[in-house]
Amino acid sequence: ITGTGSGLNGEANLTFDGSDLALSRSDNAAGGISVTNTNDAQASGIAQLALSGGDNSYANISLEAGGNNHHIKNDNSGNFDILDGATSRLRIDSSGRVLLGTTTEGHHDADDLTIASTGGYTGITLRSDTDQGGAIYFSDATSGDAEFDGHILYSQNSRGMVFGTAQSSRLTISSDGYVTTPNQPAAFYTGLSNSHTDNATDSTEVLLFTNSKC
Secondary structure, eight states: OBOOTTOEEOTTSEEEOSSOEEEOOOOSSOOOOOOOOOOTTOTTOOOOOOOOOOTTSEEEEEEEETTEEEEEEEETTSOEEEEETTEEEEEEOTTSOEEESOSSOOOTTSOSEEEOOSSSOOOOOOOOOTTOEEEEEEOSOSSSGGGGSEEEEEETTTOOEEEEETTEEEEEEOTTOOEEOTTOOSOEEEEEEEOOOOTTOOOEEEEEEOGGGO
C-alpha cells in the first residue's frame, strides 16, 4: 500500500481520498472486506464494523446487485430499517415494535407487530410439516403451563382446530366441521322463533337446550 498526504492506494485497487475509502475488484470469486479475530481465547476480542452517521443524519449500509438496491439503515430517531430502494420493508422502531410493509404502528393495544400491504389481502401463513401443526399462544409467563394460557391450535395430521382458555381446550372443530365444547352451560339462548300462526295471537318464544340436547 502506498500513498502521500491524504491519498492512499493499494495493490488491490484500494483508494482513500481523505474522505472516502473505496475497494474495487474484478475477480470472478467471492471476496471483499473480512475482519477475523484469530485468538479464540479472548472473550472480548470482538470483530465488528462500526458506522456512525452523527446526531442529525443516519448510518447506512447499501447493497446493490443487478440494478436492485437495498439498504440497512439506522436513523437519528432510533429506527432500524431494511429498505428496498427508498421503501421500508421492515422497521424496528425506537420502542422495539416490528413493522412489516409500513412505518406506522397499529392500535396501541396491538402494536408490537404491525403488518401492512397494498393491492390485495394482508395475512400471515404458518406452514408446518404434514404430521405436525401450528399454534398461537397467549401468555403472561416465561415458563410452565401459563405459557399457553390462551391458545389456538391447528393439527395438520387430524386437520382439526382447538381453541383454549385458562390452559385448557374449550372448543374443538373437527376436519368434518363438527364442533365439540366440553364445558357447555346448562342452558343457553339460541334465538327467537315465531311459534304461532293465528292472526289474532302472534308471539315468540325463547328456545332453551340443556346439555343432553346438544
